[in-house]
Amino acid sequence: MRAAPALSLLLATSLLAAAAGAAPAAAWESASRIRATAETWVAAQSKPGVTVQAGALDARLRLGACPRELSATSNDNTASSGSWTVQVSCAASAGGPALWRVYVPVRIQDLREVLVLTRALRPGEPITAADLVLQSRDVATLGYGYLERLDQAVGQTLRRPIAAGSTLTPDTLIGVKLIHRGNLVTILGQGAGLQVQSQGKALSDGALGESIQVENSRSRRVVQGLVRDSGTVEVAL
Numbered sequence: 529m530r531a532a533p534a535l536s537l538l539l540a541t542s543l544l545a546a547a548a549g550a551a552p553a554a555a556w557e558s559a560s561r562i563r564a565t566a567e568t569w570v571a572a573q574s575k576p577g578v579t580v581q582a583g584a585l586d587a588r589l590r591l592g593a594c595p596r597e598l599s600a601t602s603n604d605n606t607a608s609s610g611s612w613t614v615q616v617s618c619a620a621s622a623g624g625p626a627l628w629r630v631y632v633p634v635r636i637q638d639l640r641e642v643l644v645l646t647r648a649l650r651p652g653e654p655i656t657a658a659d660l661v662l663q664s665r666d667v668a669t670l671g672y673g674y675l676e677r678l679d680q681a682v683g684q685t686l687r688r689p690i691a692a693g694s695t696l697t698p699d700t701l702i703g704v705k706l707i708h709r710g711n712l713v714t715i716l717g718q719g720a721g722l723q724v725q726s727q728g729k730a731l732s733d734g735a736l737g738e739s740i741q742v743e744n745s746r747s748r749r750v751v752q753g754l755v756r757d758s759g760t761v762e763v764a765l
Contacts, residue, residue, distance in 0.1 A: 555592065556590055556593060563582035563583075564582075565600050566632040566634050568600070569601070569602070569614055570612050570636065574638075575638065578636050579637040579638075580635070580636055580637075582614075582633070583635070585630070592627065592628065594618035594627070596618065596620070599619065600614050610637065610666065611634070611636070612633070615629055615630070615631055616629065640674070640676065641663065641676065642670070642675060642695055643660050643675040643676065643678070643681055643695070644662070644663045644665070644694065644695055644696065645696060647659060648689065648691050648692045651688055652685050652686070652702075655681050655682055655684055657682050660678060660681060662676075670697070672697040672699055673697050674695055675697070680698075681701065684702060684704040685702045685704065686701065686702065687701070687702055698737055701735075703735025703738060704735055705733045706735060706736055706755055706757060706758040707740065707758065710730065711730045712728070712745075713742060713761050714759055715728040715751070715753065715761055716756065717763050718763075718765060719765030722765055726744055727744075728744045729742065731750065738755050740753065740755060
């Protein structure tokens with residue numbers, strides 16, 4: 529994640545704040561409101577079901593109470609690594625200049641059951657079901673991806689040694705062909721919230737994640753898709 533601006537004042541450019549202690553507590557913006565604004569904004573950009581938590585603000589921070597709803601934005605889209613830096617700001621009028629702005633670190637946690645190795649494996653050693661277990665991991669921090677089903681890994685081999693307890697990622701697998709030319713497959717069409725399934729025939733061999741051509745059994749249309757498992761090819765709608 530790009531380093532957040534210094535948190536001593538978190539780049540607060542307050543035009544309302546006076547010397548600390550010179551005004552009653554009601555004159556200062558609530559830290560909880562600032563953090564909630566950042567969390568709400570990140571949650572709206574994230575997948576459903578994730579946990580979003582803003583980091584603590586400097587206890588010495590003094591920002592004038594905002595007369596309007598706080599605004600949030602970010603140019604630091606590092607959601608794939610589980611972290612954001614969100615700018616929360618206050619304007620006295622709609623579209624007006626910011627009276628102050630503050631940068632809030634926000635963490636995302638997305639817990640899912642993923643495949644983890646039960647023992648160390650060497651390159652070229654076939655993976656068996658006994659070598660794998662499903663464990664809950666934060667996939668927001670798994671930048672190289674992850675696998676969720678045994679059939680995505682069993683029978684394949686590794687490119688490099690991997691220690692016991694490591695999360696298995698697609699890039700560590702050597703492309704053992706899961707689908708062969710002539711195999712009957714399910715064509716899974718996905719896009720814009722729509723999902724459609726149809727039957728088809730593979731026109732070439734393909735390993736996990738590889739792009740192959742498949743022919744729709746009904747329309748005879750040939751499409752390009754990605755191998756998702758031993759019987760499924762995913763195409764974009």
